[in-house]
Amino acid sequence: MTALRLKFPLYLQLIRWDKPVGTLLLLWPTLSALWMAAGGFPGWHLLAVFTLGTLLMRSAGCAVNDVADREFDRHVQRTTQRPVTSGAVSVSEALVVGAGLALAAFALVLTTNLPTVLWSFFALAVAIVYPYTKRFFSMPQAVLGVAFSFGIPMAFAAVQQQVPPLAWLLLLGNLFWVVAYDTEYAMVDREDDLRIGLRTSAITFGRHDVAAVMVLYAAYLAVWGGVGWQLGLGWAYAAGLAAAAAQVLWHFQLIRERSRDGCFRAFKVNHWVGFAVFAGVVAGLA
Template identity: 75%
Template sequence: MPKAPRGRLALYLDLIRWDRPAGWLLLLWPTLAALWMAAGGFPGWHLLVVFTLGTILMRSAGCCVNDVADRDFDRHVKRTAQRPITSGAVSPREALWLGAALALAAFCLVLTTNRPTVLWSFAALAIALIYPFAKRIVSVPQAVLGVAFSFGIPMAFSAVQGAVPAVAWVLLAGNLFWVLAYDTEYAMVDRDDDLRIGMKTSAITFGRADVGIVMACYALFIAIWAVVGLRVAGLGWLYGLGLAAAAAQAVWHWQMIRGRTREGCFRAFRLNHWLGFAVFAGVAADYALR
């Protein structure tokens, strides 16, 4: 028997990857870690709600824009061929309207903070809109994604302190290396399809050095966040424990990706949010102990 047509809500939830929260968790943990560092501890319920909901909304809006931009590529990739836009279940125009509504809801949340953060939100939106098209031009588009996925860090400092100090940009740079690591794992899943259709990704650019570069990126992320957290923010042993847990997970990911199998690389990508959670948990626990 033919499958019954899916309702619009179900299609929209599929479009924004509602059943795959790992995507927005990858954005949320470094943003919350920065929020705690900026506030010197718990930042208050208002900012916690704003940045948590804002992260979910903006990631969902980004999925809409990304799938519209990639619809001609996605139909040639095994993993993405049945996405709502690619399959024709949702029109590009419909997806863009949904993305605009989600972005507007996120902007309304930002309006409850302060003027500098509102202004920074326009830069964040611009970078998010640029990324889907970077894959046609930049040989390592994951670097653009790294900036987009890390922009919650300076915005968190701005919301708490009314300005973005140099340390926020250092944390952003460190987080960019983490994004390069996990999104290269993601790109390794689709490497064969991307080579065939002419897509540019870090997995293709790095070639056989991909696993080594991924591990170097993990190391740089942990090292930069260790220096900032331990030396600048004055965090202690609980934060160090969180970083150690993150490092242990990075080694585990090496075990999963070294064979370059689709299953191993995709599993490593999907589990990366636990690595980010370990770092955030270390930050929150260390401040709570004071």
């Protein structure tokens, strides 16, 4: 019991408890889809399932990611002190923590319906595969985009017991957003990643990285804007998209010089882009 008490702060560090940005980046598009699927407030049960499930799965993903990247993280200044990399938490401990959190999330999914349960297996598979794609795929951020967007079809399945084409269109649009903000994140570590042989979108885009990020943001807003128009969400939703677009312009100012501090700051505040869109959805469906 004493050992567990001493290790507990390290487990919290492992799952990034003190860095909720990743959870929020997952949460806002998932809740937006939940509201769209339900045509308004989806009810407290589904709201709790998807909010807690998002938190649990993001935390589990952090544990798996740290195990997969532990050898690479030793060579990146920003990640050398992660618990698994530093040896403070063993690989087996991290996997047990990750599995426990994933099982807790699955228990929540079991309170929904069969289609949602079935889709959750695919979501889990993508989340597990993602960390390893950095070794061979020039655009691993696209795989992360699928993993970080899969709450969207699951939300529709939970409400409607099916995943309509609209949900896949939202997933595609959200994938553009994920690649955009994770490219900003990858720009922070580009020199380290080149040195150790990892592949990222920041490396793949090369000198066109800033332009590519802006195009991806524009594609995200265009797709979600088109869906909002199709659903008749009106001026309230348009105002949310406009607030998100204004933030994107600010991001351009942050990343245009490609400084580590500027790119990292752009990534860390990205959840406000998602929140602006979510607020527009809620207002549009009120």
